[in-house]
Amino acid sequence: xxxxxxxxxxxxxxxxxxxxxxxxxxxxxxxxxxxxxxxxxxxxxxxxxxxxxxxxxxxxxxxxxxxxxxxxxxxxxxxxxxxxxxxxxxxxxxxxxxxxxxxxxxxxxxxxxxxxxxxxxxxxxxxxxxxxxxxxxxxxxxxxxxxxxxxxxxxxxxxxxxxxxxxxxxxxxxxxx
Ligand code: GDP
Numbered sequence: 001x002x003x004x005x006x007x008x009x010x011x012x013x014x015x016x017x018x019x020x021x022x023x024x025x026x027x028x029x030x031x032x033x034x035x036x037x038x039x040x041x042x043x044x045x046x047x048x049x050x051x052x053x054x055x056x057x058x059x060x061x062x063x064x065x066x067x068x069x070x071x072x073x074x075x076x077x078x079x080x081x082x083x084x085x086x087x088x089x090x091x092x093x094x095x096x097x098x099x100x101x102x103x104x105x106x107x108x109x110x111x112x113x114x115x116x117x118x119x120x121x122x123x124x125x126x127x128x129x130x131x132x133x134x135x136x137x138x139x140x141x142x143x144x145x146x147x148x149x150x151x152x153x154x155x156x157x158x159x160x161x162x163x164x165x166x167x168x169x170x171x172x173x174x175x176x177x
Contacts, residue, residue: 007059012172014062014165016088018098018101019071022091027090087109091123099123099134121139122153125154127159
C-alpha cells in the first residue's frame with residue numbers, strides 16, 4: 001500500500017465464511033497477493049489481509065478476514081462479524097454439502113452481522129468442472145431468493161476472484177455513500 005496510506009477514503013471490513021476446505025483462504029490470498037499456496041494450512045493464518053483498490057474515484061482499503069479454521073469448531077464468534085460491511089460466502093461446486101450449508105451461513109449472518117451487510121455467494125473450484133455437483137442455475141436461484149450477489153470462481157486459476165471482490169466492494173461503496 002506504500003504511500004497511499006494517508007489517502008484512504010474508506011476502510012471496508014469483509015468477512016470470508018463457509019464450510020471448511022471450500023477454498024476461503026486461497027480465495028483471499030489470490031485476491032490480496034495473487035498467490036495460490038498448495039499447502040496453506042501448515043501455519044496458522046493471519047486474521048486478515050488488506051488490499052487497497054480505487055472504486056469510483058475513492059481509495060478503499062478492504063480489510064478481509066479469514067476464519068483461520070475456526071469454522072471447524074463452530075467457533076466463529078460475533079466479534080468476527082462486528083463491523084463487517086460485506087461477506088464472501090463460499091461453497092465448493094464439487095461438494096453438495098457445502099452448498100446445502102449455505103443457508104445456515106446466511107442465517108448466521110442474519111443473526112450476527114449488520115442487517116445492511118452485502119453478501120456475495122461464491123461457488124469456488126470452478127476449475128474442477130468435471131467434478132461439478134452444484135449447478136450454476138441452483139445457485140443463481142438461491143441467490144435471487146435470498147437477495148445475494150453470486151459468482152463462480154477458481155482460486156487456483158484466479159478466474160473471477162478479483163471481479164467478485166470488486167463487485168462486493170462496489171456494492172458496499174454504494175451502500176455507505
Ligand atoms: P478453507 O478451509 O475454506 O480456507 O479452504 P482452503 O483455502 O484451505 O482450501 C482447501 C483445499 O482446497 C486446499 O487443498 C486448496 O488447495 C484447495 N483449493 C482451494 N481453492 C481451490 C480452487 O479454486 N480449485 C482447486 N482445484 N482447489 C482449490
